[in-house]
Amino acid sequence: MSDPIKVLLADDQALVRGALAALLALESDLTVVAEVGRGDEVVDRARESGADVCLLDIEMPGLDGIAAAAAVREALPGVRTLIVTTFGRPGYLRRALEAGASGFVVKDTPARQLAEAVRRVHAGLRVVDPSLATESLVDGANPLTEREREVLRVALDGGTVAAIAARVHLSPGTVRNHLSSAIGKTSTSTRAEAARVARERGWL
Amino acid sequence: MSDPIKVLLADDQALVRGALAALLALESDLTVVAEVGRGDEVVDRARESGADVCLLDIEMPGLDGIAAAAAVREALPGVRTLIVTTFGRPGYLRRALEAGASGFVVKDTPARQLAEAVRRVHAGLRVVDPSLATESLVDGANPLTEREREVLRVALDGGTVAAIAARVHLSPGTVRNHLSSAIGKTSTSTRAEAARVARERGWL
DNA sequence: TCGTGACCGTGACAGCTGTCATCTCCTGGG
DNA sequence: CCCAGGAGATGACAGCTGTCACGGTCACGA
Numbered sequence: 001m002s003d004p005i006k007v008l009l010a011d012d013q014a015l016v017r018g019a020l021a022a023l024l025a026l027e028s029d030l031t032v033v034a035e036v037g038r039g040d041e042v043v044d045r046a047r048e049s050g051a052d053v054c055l056l057d058i059e060m061p062g063l064d065g066i067a068a069a070a071a072v073r074e075a076l077p078g079v080r081t082l083i084v085t086t087f088g089r090p091g092y093l094r095r096a097l098e099a100g101a102s103g104f105v106v107k108d109t110p111a112r113q114l115a116e117a118v119r120r121v122h123a124g125l126r127v128v129d130p131s132l133a134t135e136s137l138v139d140g141a142n143p144l145t146e147r148e149r150e151v152l153r154v155a156l157d158g159g160t161v162a163a164i165a166a167r168v169h170l171s172p173g174t175v176r177n178h179l180s181s182a183i184g185k186t187s188t189s190t191r192a193e194a195a196r197v198a199r200e201r202g203w204l
Numbered sequence: 205m206s207d208p209i210k211v212l213l214a215d216d217q218a219l220v221r222g223a224l225a226a227l228l229a230l231e232s233d234l235t236v237v238a239e240v241g242r243g244d245e246v247v248d249r250a251r252e253s254g255a256d257v258c259l260l261d262i263e264m265p266g267l268d269g270i271a272a273a274a275a276v277r278e279a280l281p282g283v284r285t286l287i288v289t290t291f292g293r294p295g296y297l298r299r300a301l302e303a304g305a306s307g308f309v310v311k312d313t314p315a316r317q318l319a320e321a322v323r324r325v326h327a328g329l330r331v332v333d334p335s336l337a338t339e340s341l342v343d344g345a346n347p348l349t350e351r352e353r354e355v356l357r358v359a360l361d362g363g364t365v366a367a368i369a370a371r372v373h374l375s376p377g378t379v380r381n382h383l384s385s386a387i388g389k390t391s392t393s394t395r396a397e398a399a400r401v402a403r404e405r406g407w408l
Numbered sequence: 409t410c411g412t413g414a415c416c417g418t419g420a421c422a423g424c425t426g427t428c429a430t431c432t433c434c435t436g437g438g
Numbered sequence: 439c440c441c442a443g444g445a446g447a448t449g450a451c452a453g454c455t456g457t458c459a460c461g462g463t464c465a466c467g468a
Contacts, residue, residue: 012312013311014311014314014315015224015309015312015313015314018227019220020223022315023226023227026226037312084219086217105219107220108216108219109218110218110219111218111219111221111222112222114219146445157397157400158394158395158396158398158400159397160394160425162424170446170447171447174445174447174448176425176426177426177445177447179426180428183426183427184427190364191425192396193361196361349414349415351414351416364454365454374416375417377416378416380457381416381457383455384456384457387456394424394456395455
């Protein structure tokens with residue numbers, strides 16, 4: 001039998017991190033060599049520990065899991081990344097694959113499938129949650145422009161147009177134009193609704 | 205040595221559920237006797253399995269963890285409940301304790317403390333995340349009335365006042381009055397912001 | 409019994425929002 | 439070269455929103 005697969009775990013919730021470590025420790029061909037709670041520590045710790053596969057949550061402080069996957073791709077081309085996340089938003093899948101992730105699994109897949117996903121990714125295969133793959137095709141690509149996304153992200157907090165304009169350094173009129181455009185593209189009628197829909201689809 | 209403590213796990217994410225089971229299985233004095241993914245299955249499965257302690261996530265379909273704790277308290281008075289949740293919102297802690305939960309732990313506590321929390325709860329002790337306990341006192345009680353909460357919950361989706369009014373069966377004018385009152389109580393300036401703040405504080 | 413407060417509603421008003429037309433500037437195809 | 443499209447901005451307009459004042463009902467405790 002060959003050497004065990006070395007795994008790095010990245011999740012901001014310590015309890016989940018420890019629990020996943022316990023779960024993977026049950027597999028004799030896997031070994032957890034590093035655990036981090038922030039996205040911006042992934043590359044350094046992966047290098048130090050000589051990890052083969054990085055399990056990355058998306059919601060993390062410092063750097064989100066998708067950006068961390070891109071950073072790993074850049075700095076350590078031989079290391080595979082597998083996104084493990086709570087939210088199966090179609091846009092996340094697309095962006096994860098664009099960032100060079102080898103796999104995408106949501107947190108409500110059965111526990112025993114996780115180890116298998118790690119093995120497949122390590123073997124150079126792609127692992128994609130099948131239910132999401134189809135949904136991703138149906139939803140199509142992200143229609144929002146960069147500025148529209150930026151404005152919508154700020155609009156999530158719920159402030160007035162004037163407050164949004166101040167935070168993105170634009171004129172209030174321009175902000176309203178971008179919001180109006182985003183409202184149209186999301187088939188909604190208020191900016192709060194548009195922001196919610198865009199977030200749910202992983203467009204932000 | 206006495207019999208192991210029988211634990212029921214409730215979390216809507218199968219991966220987290222399985223991982224927590226693996227984590228607790230490392231402790232020789234604990235045994236996971238049931239796992240459920242919905243709040244409304246907790247009481248039945250706890251009864252069947254003869255669980256001593258129920259670990260409950262808050263975000264669950266069917267019945268949320270706090271309501272599930274109340275249901276367990278009602279149907280199985282001898283069974284202790286321990287809330288294990290992602291969000292350390294002060295209002296959640298208060299409501300959890302009011303619902304009869306014996307403990308409240310957030311998911312970024314260290315993994316090894318979970319088993320200890322289970323033991324303490326089983327022994328009849330209260331376990332409360334210390335950082336939250338103080339924060340809960342600072343924030344004070346939920347100042348929103350029942351109607352204000354209802355209107356704010358619907359307002360989270362971001363629709364117009366007319367849409368909210370239709371969903372709660374009130375006149376648009378009344379909805380605006382409730383929203384205005386809620387905006388004042390949250391020290392915000394728009395209903396979207398008020399809804400966000402109220403949700404973050406666990407007031408909804 | 410009275411006062412208090414939650415609740416529901418109406419009407420009015422200032423201000424904010426969403427939409428549209430229009431303009432300029434810049435960039436990347438064809 | 440010209441054109442399309444993103445970005446930034448302005449002005450106008452109808453409609454929506456947040457606020458306030460006011461009136462009414464009901465339940466609860468003093």
